[in-house]
Amino acid sequence: MRVDFPVRPGLRMECADGRRLVLVQEAAGGGPVPVLFARQRATRRGVHYARTGRYASPLAALRAERARAYAAYAPPGGGAWTERWAAHAEAELRAAEAGPLHAGAWRLGPDAGGWFVERHWEHLLPHDRDRGHLTWFGYGDPAGDARDLLPLRALSAPDAPRVKAYRRQYREGVLPPVFAWWISGLNVPVVLDGHDRLTAALAEGGRPPVLVLSRSVDAEWVALCAERPVRAYEERMAALEDGPPHRTRAANAARRLAAELEAVTASADPTRAWPFPGGPAAWDAAAASAVPGWLPDADG
Missing domain, CATH: 1.20.5 (Single alpha-helices involved in coiled-coils or other helix-helix interfaces)
Known part of the structure; x- marks a missing residue:
């Protein structure tokens, strides 16, 4: 899809020297708030992250009636069903003021980069923490660090009311997909929308359908x-x-x-990042304020 505006989106990556990254989101009626701080390791073997708990999905909440209507329109998991959900997410993202779209060419569809490794799914629920580390290539890191999808907020309990409703949809075969966004600086897709759907599918012993947003190569x-x-x-x-x-x-x-x-x-172009105002010193101060006590071992 081709996007003509804005030049700078409401949900965007910002960066500073020293492999410092932060995902910020424009708050309703206010300025940008940090959603996720990250620091790449000097060895390029992974990235440390810390969530702030302030992320809000740019998509409106899905109603069960829509999920069943789309499942009646086309067999879930098939091409027509996937295209229908991709069109829905595109319309929502184009209208969102705090979403990631900015001027340029984009792709939204099934995983084309081979990001999701089957054996890594089992690590997601038990190892989802507000502060953690994602390994990129293994290299002796704990097995739980091998995760291919990073939630932007804490995952709900499997028995939470909304998750239980989605678990019922999963058993019925009508569960909508999870919408993710591949961020090259993190080398992992993050969950834009569908945190509870993700938990529901995993709690049922399954795997969620995932549509990944990324910039398109020229x-x-x-x-x-x-x-x-x-x-x-x-x-x-x-x-x-x-x-x-x-x-x-x-x-x-x-x-x-x-x-x-x-x-x-279908390959993804690198994610664009904007300079963090004030550089490394300001980034360090913002991280200390938003996620106090977080001390990533970025030199390892």
């Missing part, structure tokens, strides 16, 4: 990345033409090329 990048697979495909096809006909091999080569080009087109 046409020049797609063309550059497509050169090598296209050249390899042409070489494979030329080799087939010199020998006996191999229709199956030719069809497989075409499918492989299509998959590689689709992966390039």
Whole structure:
């Protein structure tokens, strides 16, 4: 989707020297408030984070009637159902004053970056804390740090009333997707909307459908990345033409090329971040005020 405005969104990343990051959100009738502080490790092996408890979803609360109507429109989990929910989220995000959209090209759809590893889902509920660490590549970090989705607020208890309602929807097969936003500085998608739906699916022993928002790569990048697979495909096809006909091999080569080009087109562009006013000293002061006692080991 193409977005023409605003230039600076109401929910945005800001950064300062020393691998300092903060997610801020414009409060209704006020200025920006910090939602999430983060500090990348010097070794590039992960990121420390601290939530402030002040995040508010930019999407309106979903009613059960909409979930059942969309499930009646198309089989849940299928392409038409996914497109319907993506269209709903796009309309909500375009109208939101405290959402992440800003001028540029965006993509909202199923996980195209392969972010979600099956064995990591079991770590999410028991290891969801307001202050923690996300590992990027393992490297001896605790297993619980291997999480592929970062909630922006504390997850509710599995027996909370709203979660219980969503658990019922999950059992009925009509649970709406979780909407996430991939932030390159964190190297993980964060939950924009659907924290209770996420808990409900996991509490039922399942996995939630997730639609991920990200900036789209531009046409020049797609063309550059497509050169090598296209050249390899042409070489494979030329080799087939010199020998006996191999229709199956030719069809497989075409499918492989299509998959590689689709992966390039669906890849995410880095998230834009704005300078944090006042630089590192101001960031340190803001973190000390918002999340007192948080001392990330950023040098490890």
